[in-house]
Amino acid sequence: MRxxxxxxxxxxxxxxxxxxPSAGVPQxxxxxxxxxxxxxxxxxxxxxxxxxxxxxxxxxxxxRARDIHAAFADPSITAVLATIGGEDQITVIPHLDADLxxxxxxxxxxxxxxTNLLHHLWQSxxxxxxxxxVMVHLGRGGAPHPMSTGSLRxxxxxxxxxxxxxxxxxxxxxxxxxxxxxxxxxxxxxxxSPWAWIGPSDPVIEAPLWGGNLEIISWLLQxxxxxxxSDYAGHVLVIETSEEMPSDTEVxxxxxxxxERGLLGQFAAVLVGRAKAxxxxxxxxxxxxxxxxxxxRAAIExxxxxxxxxxPVVFDLDIGHTDPQLILPIGGNVRVDCPARRITVxx
Numbered sequence: 001m002r003x004x005x006x007x008x009x010x011x012x013x014x015x016x017x018x019x020x021p022s023a024g025v026p027q028x029x030x031x032x033x034x035x036x037x038x039x040x041x042x043x044x045x046x047x048x049x050x051x052x053x054x055x056x057x058x059x060x061x062x063x064r065a066r067d068i069h070a071a072f073a074d075p076s077i078t079a080v081l082a083t084i085g086g087e088d089q090i091t092v093i094p095h096l097d098a099d100l101x102x103x104x105x106x107x108x109x110x111x112x113x114x115t116n117l118l119h120h121l122w123q124s125x126x127x128x129x130x131x132x133x134v135m136v137h138l139g140r141g142g143a144p145h146p147m148s149t150g151s152l153r154x155x156x157x158x159x160x161x162x163x164x165x166x167x168x169x170x171x172x173x174x175x176x177x178x179x180x181x182x183x184x185x186x187x188x189x190x191x192x193s194p195w196a197w198i199g200p201s202d203p204v205i206e207a208p209l210w211g212g213n214l215e216i217i218s219w220l221l222q223x224x225x226x227x228x229x230s231d232y233a234g235h236v237l238v239i240e241t242s243e244e245m246p247s248d249t250e251v252x253x254x255x256x257x258x259x260e261r262g263l264l265g266q267f268a269a270v271l272v273g274r275a276k277a278x279x280x281x282x283x284x285x286x287x288x289x290x291x292x293x294x295x296x297r298a299a300i301e302x303x304x305x306x307x308x309x310x311x312p313v314v315f316d317l318d319i320g321h322t323d324p325q326l327i328l329p330i331g332g333n334v335r336v337d338c339p340a341r342r343i344t345v346x347x
Contacts, residue, residue, distance in 0.1 A: 127331040140323070198314075207333070
């Protein structure tokens with residue numbers, strides 16, 4: 001089993017890098033970004049440091065890689081946070097120097113397209129943190145969600161075990177950043193279904209985490225970026241889907257291909273994020289959202305029943321593109337306690 005080291009953590013008052021390794025969206029929505037920076041200072045006590053491509057939309061892969069290198073190599077920087085995701089970070093990864101990252105390991109926080117960099121850090125033997133976005137979570141309308149901020153604070157500064165919990169309400173309907181007053185209102189919430197535990201009820205599994213956004217995992221496999229199957233043996237897989245809302249057929253095929261590769265059979269358990277079922281380009285009503293989430297879950301269960309039968313699966317964790325969002329340590333340890341139905345992670 002591949003093992004990773006936990007990088008040293010920042011302390012309140014430290015300087016942290018704020019990068020756009022994916023899309024330079026701060027250029028388009030500076031008000032949202034500036035709000036996130038203010039809250040980074042006020043709520044977490046950290047001093048953000050920007051780099052040349054942080055506010056540049058369409059920066060080249062080599063230029064973004066150069067900023068990643070600079071942030072990791074700077075001894076005054078104690079953590080690295082992504083502004084937001086995107087869709088082309090896969091073009092940045094070939095320009096990264098794994099030896100430099102290993103020589104200067106630091107906690108990196110990001111999700112969605114940042115699954116690319118999280119995977120690269122995992123391959124380099126460094127624990128990374130799936131979740132946290134300066135714009136999406138710290139720049140959230142109204143106020144940051146207390147569960148998101150609590151998890152982010154614990155992951156930034158903590159070194160102990162942290163128990164994940166389900167909210168009473170959640171949202172998959174973010175505000176439109178182009179609309180006036182969007183930063184004044186919290187996203188509309190609806191009742192959150194409890195976690196759904198599938199499979200055996202007796203094991204207690206403690207193992208490293210691997211995974212992230214399912215679409216990006218599929219791209220990594222297509223690009224030949226994943227290692228031998230033995231690297232993943234015994235890990236707990238985490239998957240979640242994005243605002244692009246892949247169909248249940250697409251989700252099944254991505255997992256089926258992972259199964260045909262022999263990858264799904266390596267995992268000891270699977271954690272599945274709550275499905276995001278609404279987007280500005282696809283504003284589904286409540287019944288349509290419920291049907292979408294049900295179909296996605298059925299597709300995942302179908303694939304796992306074929307390629308990883310008998311392992312525990314937990315659905316509807318708040319670990320992806322819905323609100324709130326809990327942080328997961330990729331390459332770090334998770335404890336899946338099936339008898340007690342508890343999940344804890346070591347930050």
